[in-house]
Amino acid sequence: MKLPFLSLLAALSSAFAAQVTVLGLNDMHANIDALPRLATFLRAEREARPGVLLMSAGDNRTGSPYVDNVPESGMPMIELMNKLGFDISTLGNHEFDAGADQLRDCVNAANFPFVCANVRTASGPELKIAPYHFFERDGVRICVLGLVQTGHNGLPDAHPDQLKNFRFRSPLAAVRDYTFLREQCDVLILLTHMGFEDDILLAKCFPQADAIIGGHTHTRVEGGHIENGVLITQAENKVKYITRLTFEVEEGRVVSKQAELIPLGELPADEEMLAAVDAVKNMPYMQRQLTTVSKDITRRESLGCMMADALRACAGTDVAVVNMGNVRLEEFPAGPFTVADCYRLDPFCNQTVIVKVTGRELISFLNLIPAGDHHGAPCVSGMRYHAVKPAAESQPMRITSATLEDGTPIQPDATYTMATNSYLMSVVSPLPADPGRAIDLDGARSMIQHLDGKPGIDYSNVSRVDLTIE
Amino acid sequence: MLVYVNDTPVTIFSGAVAMDAVRRYCTDTHTPLPTGELYDAWGNVIAADSPMSEQRRIYTALLS
Numbered sequence: 001m002k003l004p005f006l007s008l009l010a011a012l013s014s015a016f017a018a019q020v021t022v023l024g025l026n027d028m029h030a031n032i033d034a035l036p037r038l039a040t041f042l043r044a045e046r047e048a049r050p051g052v053l054l055m056s057a058g059d060n061r062t063g064s065p066y067v068d069n070v071p072e073s074g075m076p077m078i079e080l081m082n083k084l085g086f087d088i089s090t091l092g093n094h095e096f097d098a099g100a101d102q103l104r105d106c107v108n109a110a111n112f113p114f115v116c117a118n119v120r121t122a123s124g125p126e127l128k129i130a131p132y133h134f135f136e137r138d139g140v141r142i143c144v145l146g147l148v149q150t151g152h153n154g155l156p157d158a159h160p161d162q163l164k165n166f167r168f169r170s171p172l173a174a175v176r177d178y179t180f181l182r183e184q185c186d187v188l189i190l191l192t193h194m195g196f197e198d199d200i201l202l203a204k205c206f207p208q209a210d211a212i213i214g215g216h217t218h219t220r221v222e223g224g225h226i227e228n229g230v231l232i233t234q235a236e237n238k239v240k241y242i243t244r245l246t247f248e249v250e251e252g253r254v255v256s257k258q259a260e261l262i263p264l265g266e267l268p269a270d271e272e273m274l275a276a277v278d279a280v281k282n283m284p285y286m287q288r289q290l291t292t293v294s295k296d297i298t299r300r301e302s303l304g305c306m307m308a309d310a311l312r313a314c315a316g317t318d319v320a321v322v323n324m325g326n327v328r329l330e331e332f333p334a335g336p337f338t339v340a341d342c343y344r345l346d347p348f349c350n351q352t353v354i355v356k357v358t359g360r361e362l363i364s365f366l367n368l369i370p371a372g373d374h375h376g377a378p379c380v381s382g383m384r385y386h387a388v389k390p391a392a393e394s395q396p397m398r399i400t401s402a403t404l405e406d407g408t409p410i411q412p413d414a415t416y417t418m419a420t421n422s423y424l425m426s427v428v429s430p431l432p433a434d435p436g437r438a439i440d441l442d443g444a445r446s447m448i449q450h451l452d453g454k455p456g457i458d459y460s461n462v463s464r465v466d467l468t469i470e
Numbered sequence: 471m472l473v474y475v476n477d478t479p480v481t482i483f484s485g486a487v488a489m490d491a492v493r494r495y496c497t498d499t500h501t502p503l504p505t506g507e508l509y510d511a512w513g514n515v516i517a518a519d520s521p522m523s524e525q526r527r528i529y530t531a532l533l534s
Contacts, residue, residue: 152524157485196510197526218517219510237517353483372497425483426493435471438485 017255018140020187020247021052026215027092027237028056029063030077032277034239036269039084041242041262043270046085051137054085057215058092058148058193061106063238065343066280069448073098074106076280082111083276088133090146091116092193092215093156097440100124100165115146115191118174122167132181140249143185145178145209147171147202149194149216159440171198175206182208186252189213196221196234203230210254211245224259233259240265286343289336290451295460297332300324302459304379307346307443310450312381314441315354315419318404319382321366323424325375326350326443337457339448346443350421355436359402360412365420365428367397372427377465383410384464391469474527488528489518495530504530 023045028034045052060081061067061074070076074095081089091114095103100121107114107128117131132145148156150168171194181188190209192199195217202212204227211224211231218237224245225232235241241261248256297303304327312320329345357365366385369378371394377387385402402410410416421443425436451457471484475495482491488508496503507515509529516528 157521195521195523196512196514197523200512216521217510218520220515220517222514225512225514234514236515237519351485351487353485355483422483422486422490423493426486426490427497429497431481435481436483438483 017248017250018138020137020140020142020249021049022142022189022211022213022245022247023052023054024057024213024233024235024243024245025055025239026057026193026213026235027059027218028077028239029059029094029237030061030067031238032064032066032077032080032280034264035080035084035277036271036273037264037267038239038242039270039273040267041264042084045244053087053135053137053142055144055189055191055213056081056086056089057191057213057234058090059094059215059237060089060092062094062097065286065339065444066283068097069339069445070283070285072105073102075109076283078106078109080273080276080280082109083273086110086112087135088112088144088191089114090191090193091119091129091148093149093158096156096158096162096166099162100127103127115144116148117145117178118147118150118169118171120167122165124165131178134185140187141185142187142189143181144189144191145175145181147175147190147192147194149198162440172201172205175202179206179208186249187211187247187254192216195219196232199232199234200225200227203227203232206230210247210257211259213243213245220261221259222261231257231259233261235261286338286340288339290339290342290448291337291454292456293332293334293337294456294458296334297459299463300327300330301379301465302462303327303329303332303345305381305462305464306457306459307447308379308381310446311352311419311443313450314446315352315439317354317382317417317419319362319380319416320419321369321424322379322421322443323369323373323375324378325373326421326423327379337451342444342447342451345447348421348423349442349444350423351438352419352441352443352446353422353425353436353438355418355420355425355432356434357416357418357432358412359410359414359416361432362410362416362418363399363402363412364430365418365432366402367399368428368430369424370397371395372424372429377467380464384466386466386468388468388470471522471524473522473525476529476531477527482522486522487518488516488520488522491522491528492530506531
């Protein structure tokens with residue numbers, strides 16, 4: 001008699017089990033073109049599973065000029081997330097890219113809470129960011145705790161100037177203050193922007209969590225990964241996938257959990273969201289005139305010098321180096337120069353890297369670029385050089401003299417700061433001893449910053465390279 | 471920073487992404503740039519713009 005009775009109990013218990021569904025996204029990086037497909041998915045999902053929760057594990061912004069380079073940086077993405085009905089987000093390192101004021105404006109404009117347990121405001125107006133947030137669905141209490149990554153310098157990967165109003169703790173240390181949450185909820189979710197490798201460490205030191213919805217490393221975790229009993233998910237990036245997590249809850253605890261990675265790329269676009277995205281892209285910002293080109297620029301090298309000048313001015317270095325392959329227009333006519341022109345001239349969005357070099361390393365770096373880039377002699381700012389270049393691109397160039405812009409010869413043993421792009425720092429070999437550090441700036445954005453408001457520019461005859469082909 | 475591509479140490483600028491490290495690895499080892507997916511140490515696919523951190527290990531082919 002005992003076995004049938006137990007079976008009946010199990011059946012009854014199962015009948016009373018509640019199911020909670022959570023959708024996890026991360027690292028959307030302002031890929032607004034993917035949002036109409038996401039809207040189609042969400043519409044169907046909300047019909048099939050009422051009460052489903054939609055969560056973002058951070059880095060909602062940074063990746064599109066329509067979102068990042070507008071006067072209210074980041075705001076278009078928040079407005080689109082409001083429209084999509086996000087329930088919560090944590091902070092990614094890129095949420096800090098536009099500084100404290102812009103982040104505060106975005107947080108205030110969001111119809112959903114941001115959570116992050118290892119950041120606090122050190123100065124200026126308080127950010128409305130709690131460590132955690134509770135939801136209730138069908139009598140099930142769900143707690144979501146947010147965490148953002150910190151690097152070796154104790155800060156998230158963002159420009160330190162943008163972080164000076166904040167104080168951060170290591171997420172692995174901060175999370176230990178929140179073990180009490182286990183007793184206050186039925187489902188405990190860590191919404192993190194730490195990277196898959198650190199989420200593994202987090203699961204090892206915080207087994208109280210039922211799941212970690214992670215981001216940062218753009219990792220495609222198929223079906224979820226169980227570590228120390230904690231379900232870890234991440235859905236790559238740019239809204240290519242979404243993760244559906246399903247929790248079965250009985251008597252205040254999760255009795256089963258699973259994750260499914262769902263591709264979004266083939267779905268039709270939702271017309272309403274498509275219109276909203278088009279409205280963002282049709283903002284007059286991209287056609288905004290930055291300056292006026294006073295005379296026709298007829299040489300690609302002159303355009304490269306203009307790009308290098310912008311890079312040097314924004315990075316604050318002694319010299320700047322741009323490879324010719326990075327210069328994507330051959331000429332530019334006299335007339336208005338707009339934001340869109342910056343992206344036509346440099347569509348790559350390569351990161352800017354600042355490197356400390358000796359004069360000897362600088363000359364060697366320049367000499368090796370044509371063999372790595374295959375587009376000829378590099379363009380420079382803050383200096384000029386004379387070089388002999390073999391006709392074969394695979395052979396290194398040979399600089400015979402080089403001076404700073406004031407005519408001072410570049411000294412082999414003196415130290416200079418150089419700004420260049422991440423592509424060159426990957427393909428030139430050997431590199432300077434200093435591996436360099438990337439800053440939150442790409443070529444197009446440096447031109448926007450540098451040229452904005454200048455009454456006029458004349459690069460018609462600018463050349464800083466005197467080249468002999470042998 | 472020091473990272474590993476196919477268990478080979480690669481020195482790359484801080485702030486680099488996975489494809490920067492792979493390009494550096496291919497330049498250093500004189501191997502052609504791979505065209506397929508990139509993977510982490512657990513066999514998960516990672517995007518080409520996956521941020522790198524000190525000591526991270528990535529692979530250009532799935533480990534058997």
